[in-house]
Each structure stands twice: as C-alpha cells, then as structure tokens.
Amino acid sequence: MEHLKIRPIQKEDNPFVAEMIRAVLIENNAPKTGTAYEDENLDILYGTYQNEKSVYFVLTDGVKIYGSAGIGSLEGSNEICELQKMYFLQEVRGKGLGSEMIKSCLNFAEEVGYKKCYLETLPTMQAAQKLYKKSGFKYLDTRLGNTGHFSCTTWMLKEF
Template identity: 50%
Template sequence: MSHFLIREIQTKDNQQVAAVIRTVLTEFGAPKVGTAYEDKALDDMCETYNTDTSAYFVVVDKDRVIGGGGVSSLAGEVGVCEIQKMYFLEEARGKGLGKKMMETCMQKAKELGFKRCYIETLPYMTSAMRLYEKLGFEYIEGPMGTTGHYSCDVWMIKEL
C-alpha cells in the first residue's frame, strides 16, 4: 500500500475526481438523479471543499486519482458533519483505503469541531456499509439535514 497517497484535493484533481465518482455510480447502477452524480459541485470539488467547515481528500496512485472522500457540515444541522462523495475505483478497493480515508475524514471533522458524523448511502453499497458499521456508525430511521440526495435511503450516524 506504500505507493498510495492520501492528500487534500488540489485544483488539478477536479476532472479526475468527477470521473471517478461518475464511474463508480454508473458501475453500481445508481440513479443519476437524486444522488451525487448530478451535483453541480462534482466538477469543481477543490473549490467546493475549500471552506472553514469542509475538506476533501484524494487517493493518488502515481499521480492518478483512484478514489476520494470528503467531510463537510451537514446543511440544516448544527454540530453535525457528513462524509461526502467517498468513492473508489475497483482497483482501489479491498486494500484498506476506505478505512484509511474514513479515519482521515473523521479526524478532520474532529479538528473542525464537529460532534457527530452522518452518512447516507444506497442499500446495495454493502461493502461500504460494513466498513461504516466497523467504524462505529449506527443506522437511523430517516435522513438528516438537506442533502438533496433523495435516492439515498440508508442513513447512519456516529458520535465523534
């Protein structure tokens, strides 16, 4: 795993990150409406996450982005952040990078002063849900905040 690097996103990564996210969503047959696929922020991720309450990280393999994940304040909630747009190309899966990315995001969330961390996903993202469970996330009955991702119908929360 030594040749994989997790670092904060840079402007030069924007196009590759958008491609990774759309590739993975398409691979899993996710709806293009009501998910991250249609988010305007997808094509401008570096600038979108360049705030006092958010950060986005990429996994790089020899200058090529193969995954990413971010943390940002959850719109409509106080003291709650959301893990956002965490996707990995097939070649990056099963190598512990998801766990490392989650730990990176949750550490940043604590540094930013958040008390709880929220995730929403799709029911067939089973590997991701297993990871979230292992990291202490618990299922909740309904969505929090105003993400606009009405097609995501699995919600989880964790105390930081």
C-alpha cells in the same frame, strides 16, 4: 499500488475526481438522479471544500485518482458534519484504504469541532455499509438535513 497516498484535493484534480465518481456510480448501477452523479458541485469539488469546516481528500499515486471522500457541514447544523462523496475504483477496494480515508475524514471532523458525522448511501452498497459500521456508524430510521440525494435511502450517524 504501494505508492498510494491520501492528500487534500487540488484544483487540477477536479475533472479526474468527477470522472472517477461517475464511473463508480455507473459501475454500481446507481441512479443518476438523486445521487452525487448529478450534484452541481461535482465538477468543482476543490472550490466547494475551501472553508475551515470542510475538507476533501483524494487517494492518488501522483498520477491517477483512485478514490476520494470529504467532510462538509450538514445543512442547518454546526455540530453535525457529513461524510461526502466517498468512492473508490474497483482496483483499490478491499485493501484497507477506505478505513484510512474514513480515519482522515473523521479526524478532521473532530479537530474542527463537529460532534456527529452523518452519511447517506445506497442500500445496494453493502461493502461500504460494512466499512461504515466498522468505523462506528449506526443506522438511522430517517434522513437528516436536505442533501438532495433522495435515491440514497440508507442513513447512518457516528457520534464522537
């Protein structure tokens, strides 16, 4: 586990990242509809994040993908980005790697000029929410944008 590093996604990572994300959602009894599970771009994340205002990172030991997260524009906004598809396998949770991943994502977001970062999560993902709060996110009363993730009913925002 000490050889894990965060790096930008590569095209050959696509199937492994999609498999990892779906496995984490199933493990958490998340609905398959209205979550990342059914996103059209889940199997082609590398291509989805190939623009100057987006990035997608993976946590890997060079062989296996253990986690991932990305930054993308919130639909309809130039100033608000979204922390997207942040998931980690059970075996690497609780080791501070989520904080490192969020820092990598938020540093990128600030560097490219975003003013705020939005996220959606499931109400049952309490450990994730604790991490988001520790990273400066605050709860919102309503969703922003139209992500299609109608099952994710916990919304948070961080201002830079």
